[in-house]
Amino acid sequence: MKALKDRIAAGTLARAGVLDEARIDHCVEIIAQAEAAKLETVRVLFTDQHGVLRGKAIVASALPSLFAEGMAAPSTLLLKDTSHRTAFPVWDATGDVAGNMRGAGDILMLPDPATFCILPWSPRSAWVLCDLVDASGAATPFCTRSILRRARNSLAEQGMALVVGLEVEFHVFRKSDARLDHADATMPGQPVRTTNLAQGYQYLTETTYDTLEPVMDELRRICQGLGLPIRSMEVEMGPSQFEFTFDPADPMTHADNMVKFRTAVKEVCSRQGLHATFMCKPNLANTAASGWHLHQSLVNIDTGENLFEQSGNELTASCSAWIAGLLKHACASCLLSTPTVNGYKRYLPHQLAPNRVVWGRDNRGAMLRVLAKQSDPASRIENRVAEPAANPYLFFASQIIGGMDGLARKLCATEAVEDPYDSAAEPLPDTLLDAIEAFGSSQLFREKLGDEFVDYLCHIRRSEWDRYHRTVSEWEQQEYFGLY
Numbered sequence: 362m363k364a365l366k367d368r369i370a371a372g373t374l375a376r377a378g379v380l381d382e383a384r385i386d387h388c389v390e391i392i393a394q395a396e397a398a399k400l401e402t403v404r405v406l407f408t409d410q411h412g413v414l415r416g417k418a419i420v421a422s423a424l425p426s427l428f429a430e431g432m433a434a435p436s437t438l439l440l441k442d443t444s445h446r447t448a449f450p451v452w453d454a455t456g457d458v459a460g461n462m463r464g465a466g467d468i469l470m471l472p473d474p475a476t477f478c479i480l481p482w483s484p485r486s487a488w489v490l491c492d493l494v495d496a497s498g499a500a501t502p503f504c505t506r507s508i509l510r511r512a513r514n515s516l517a518e519q520g521m522a523l524v525v526g527l528e529v530e531f532h533v534f535r536k537s538d539a540r541l542d543h544a545d546a547t548m549p550g551q552p553v554r555t556t557n558l559a560q561g562y563q564y565l566t567e568t569t570y571d572t573l574e575p576v577m578d579e580l581r582r583i584c585q586g587l588g589l590p591i592r593s594m595e596v597e598m599g600p601s602q603f604e605f606t607f608d609p610a611d612p613m614t615h616a617d618n619m620v621k622f623r624t625a626v627k628e629v630c631s632r633q634g635l636h637a638t639f640m641c642k643p644n645l646a647n648t649a650a651s652g653w654h655l656h657q658s659l660v661n662i663d664t665g666e667n668l669f670e671q672s673g674n675e676l677t678a679s680c681s682a683w684i685a686g687l688l689k690h691a692c693a694s695c696l697l698s699t700p701t702v703n704g705y706k707r708y709l710p711h712q713l714a715p716n717r718v719v720w721g722r723d724n725r726g727a728m729l730r731v732l733a734k735q736s737d738p739a740s741r742i743e744n745r746v747a748e749p750a751a752n753p754y755l756f757f758a759s760q761i762i763g764g765m766d767g768l769a770r771k772l773c774a775t776e777a778v779e780d781p782y783d784s785a786a787e788p789l790p791d792t793l794l795d796a797i798e799a800f801g802s803s804q805l806f807r808e809k810l811g812d813e814f815v816d817y818l819c820h821i822r823r824s825e826w827d828r829y830h831r832t833v834s835e836w837e838q839q840e841y842f843g844l845y
Contacts, residue, residue, distance in 0.1 A: 670736070692790055714745065
């Protein structure tokens with residue numbers, strides 16, 4: 362083991378300061394664990410701009426090399442839109458390409474040993490998540506995991522930490538046609554055809570849970586096998602719609618948990634002839650939209666005090682300022698919480714989804730449902746704005762950035778609303794294009810995330826919007842084909 366430790370300590374990552382002695386020891390422990398478990402492969406992954414895990418699989422015997430040197434991957438993975446097309450002119454010597462990624466050169470994946478986990482559904486394989494740097498080893502502004510780490514560290518410098526809890530809605534359907542004909546291999550591929558596992562609109566009914574229990578149980582065991590702090594498995598409103606909730610944790614842990622959860626659910630279901638989707642609003646008859654509700658509270662690092670817990674009937678100053686900051690930057694942060702064209706079709710009144718920039722006390726129609734009470738250590742804010750497809754690192758970072766701005770400016774929350782769909786309140790963005798423009802013009806996000814990242818993300822999302830609005834829809838065909 363000493364020779365192994367010496368090899369990792371002499372490697373590029375340790376020399377660059379990525380691995381200190383404790384992390385090197387952890388790497389050695391993981392290699393021993395892999396040998397004991399008779400692992401055959403390790404999937405070396407990073408979370409891309411869309412919240413999708415990408416990477417390579419290595420044989421388990423290559424782990425020492427991975428921990429010593431990292432692993433290269435094509436930089437164009439950071440330049441793709443949701444169709445997997447490269448959205449920047451990487452072969453054009455004069456084109457506008459984010460960073461120094463012209464020519465489709467390499468980026469370097471730096472494994473975080475704390476994220477290593479053996480896969481319960483594939484026990485000879487494991488995951489390890491990575492941060493990203495450019496080929497020279499310099500920091501890149503496009504690593505979303507690093508973006509969250511910087512935001513978290515900024516909050517810690519003020520003596521505070523964010524605690525988050527997750528409620529995630531998604532669908533699981535039975536796959537009736539995998540669409541594997543050659544003609545279906547378009548870019549993106551043609552969507553699979555599905556049927557429901559159970560009829561919907563029987564929210565939280567016991568009999569529907571029993572019908573879905575085989576799938577619920579399998580997914581729950583997978584979560585537990587991955588070490589995810591799952592709390593409940595629930596029948597949601599729509600047909601074949603599920604909700605899983607997770608105990609509170611720090612933002613980095615839960616961002617890692619979210620990408621693991623989404624990927625695990627999709628992989629496990631696929632192996633069983635099922636199709637799991639975290640798409641917000643599938644275009645299927647009678648299907649309900651899915652949301653992602655983020656519970657958050659602010660704690661004093663030294664004392665553990667919940668800074669949202671009231672001593673009387675009024676909001677604490679910290680809670681009021683945090684709410685005000687989230688509301689002030691709500692429209693700009695939508696590009697990070699609701700990054701798809703589809704997600705904005707959930708923002709409808711009287712659908713348990715927000716469509717206005719408002720807060721209310723225990724009001725599920727408001728963007729912010731505030732659950733702060735006197736002598737309640739679980740006092741928190743529930744942000745109901747996000748879609749479950751969001752990149753969790755960017756979503757969590759947006760909450761810290763917006764909340765901290767409220768604290769720094771000593772902002773005060775407006776009055777709580779009873780009617781969250783009142784037309785007098787500011788609307789959330791109506792389309793992805795509106796969100797792109799709000800994010801691109803945000804001085805706060807440009808200051809905190811950098812012009813390069815803001816312009817980069819706007820470019821990618823705009824390429825998706827352009828493809829969307831230039832596509833002739835079924836509505837247009839029905840409306841005009843016979844009329845004119």
